[in-house]
Amino acid sequence: MMFVPKEEIKDRIDRLRPLIKEASLEGAFFHYKIDYYYLSGTMQDGFLFVPLDGEATLFVKRELKRARRESPLQQVIPMESLEEIKPYVRGMKRIGLQLDVIPYNQVIKYKALLGDAQFVDVSPLTKALRKKKSPYEIRLMEKAAVISKKVYGKIPEILREGMREIELGGIMESHAKSLGHEGLLRMRSLNYEPYTWHILSGRTGSIVSQSDSPMGGLGLSPAFPVGASMKRIRMGEPILIDFGINYHGYHMDLTRMYAIGHMPEEFVRAYEVCKEIQYRVLDRALQGALASDLFRYSQQLADESGLGPYYLGYDHHKVNFLGHGIGIELSELPFLAPRHDYPIEEGMTFAIEPKMVFPGKGASGIENTVLMGKDGYRILSDADESITII
């Protein structure tokens, strides 16, 4: 098993400290496992404390031996009772906690324990840190891309008329897992749950669900109303496959279009328009445009093509983003969306996903995961971009 290198963890903690200082904090706790994994290299059950000065300490509930093997941090210690944090924060007046994700009751326990200390949300700190990827992280994303390419490459062997969306999703997932896919795509939110994602055929491509996506799919039941469904895939339907991969915690996101026999012309054209939007937006990103401008520019291109009403969803179902950063969460900074007034800089990785949804008929579009480099961008999800007709 491959562990996060010592220099990588050291570098992340080193970059975190100035942010802790800037926030006028004396130390910060990280309880959300995606973030303490980023800073410690382990996802064993516990939490991390990083003081402004002094050694970072990982408190481990279960399992200590594995946490010590996985994390290059010097101080990885067992924790039985919350009381044990007291000596580490003695005298501190402003302490960081991840207030965007920690349940209210848990924060109250910290308040009871630490009296008059003030608690400040530190999730923005790790979000900012994680916005740019290191060469090590990019290598893991490249490996995720290799798995992704293999899984998509298998679709023509599997996809048959009459099979259910969920059958196709299940077989893809099973194959992906045998190649190292960790099976779930991560996002921070109380009610988000990972799922088989979007294997949508014909009409289900136009069904919206609880997710913040132009299309949601029918899902399996009211208790799981999103993603692939029991619907059988038919000849001549546009089939949109948006299936993410997670390798060693790093995500890869891409969407491609398929059809059995033939794809209706409307969807072929929509796909070509989406592909063009993608490349024109990427070119403009290279020129240093703000992420918010890239979003607006893509809307303008969609309007010019005449497909504006279907772009990123229809009617009040339209979503307000063209792309999302991607790394150890499926959705992180940067966002190609309104109010994100910063340029896409070297080291940022993001998924760009221009898509069109036609009410009652289906969806068409493309998605790629892209790395912004020094002199140009690189599409990490380098699977073939043509529509596959089976």
Place this chain on the structure above:
Amino acid sequence: MMFVPKEEIKDRIDRLRPLIKEASLEGAFFHYKIDYYYLSGTMQDGFLFVPLDGEATLFVKRELKRARRESPLQQVIPMESLEEIKPYVRGMKRIGLQLDVIPYNQVIKYKALLGDAQFVDVSPLTKALRKKKSPYEIRLMEKAAVISKKVYGKIPEILREGMREIELGGIMESHAKSLGHEGLLRMRSLNYEPYTWHILSGRTGSIVSQSDSPMGGLGLSPAFPVGASMKRIRMGEPILIDFGINYHGYHMDLTRMYAIGHMPEEFVRAYEVCKEIQYRVLDRALQGALASDLFRYSQQLADESGLGPYYLGYDHHKVNFLGHGIGIELSELPFLAPRHDYPIEEGMTFAIEPKMVFPGKGASGIENTVLMGKDGYRILSDADESITII
């Protein structure tokens, strides 16, 4: 698609109101989707408000049309801004919120909006409600059991020497999904994530991880350190398969033992002891023993067999429960565990899982999902209980 019947939702809300009254509340919000699904029949993005008197109201962010179709509630309304809740809670002084799961920042928004109202944790109310299942819920669990039996029945066709744990897990999952399994097992906790669960062979059966389970498995990487791994399954190893099913939101949990060629005698004996513990505990549950006593009784039986040191884990890795309630969460009331001083009553469903872990060697044990009836218990997970040798 099958929806939750109107009478079912009515009955749940009717049973909730006296609990709201007992807690001296004027109304309660439910933001955690498992709970508002239980009370409304939909998992679309939104939240539910139940006043002590008057109509329950479901506020929906996305997707309204589906929420209206899925929920039999009269008041299912769109919500754009949190401000819109104000008329519904005007003048209320004590309001319920699910403080065990809602992030701190979100509660602060409610405090800012509703001024001097006092907020009280209402998760204990839905937990109490959900402790006993209705005939409708039991029927769904029976359907989950049918899927479970089919999936386990397929293992002898799939399991081959040299295949990876995760390969077997992936194929089982793929098959389960094609039968309606929703793919994830739900538990309320900040850092819990669903996974391929326990496909553990030989040594990996004795590897502990972050989960509160006697065994955790190796998993795929430090970013997913639990469940099935890349380890190849060998002849003569004890293979423990603990693979849950989720059908229309309702879970089914069971564990069976497998081996290729033969199973070492030590594990066969441990399995027989576990099976005996299971049936003797169930008999005592019938006589009205407290759940906490059932846990202690099982420890006594394990000690008498001479296998006490391996029972429910070894050394400091032992877990403190023999069983857990099961329904729309994998882990809910009742618990066969210390301090749970109540009897197992008619209508309760629970998983009972006596298991033994031998350090460095592997694990053996059984698990069934059981319904307590009026005159006896019924094992819902009625798959064959013998060890399968392939």
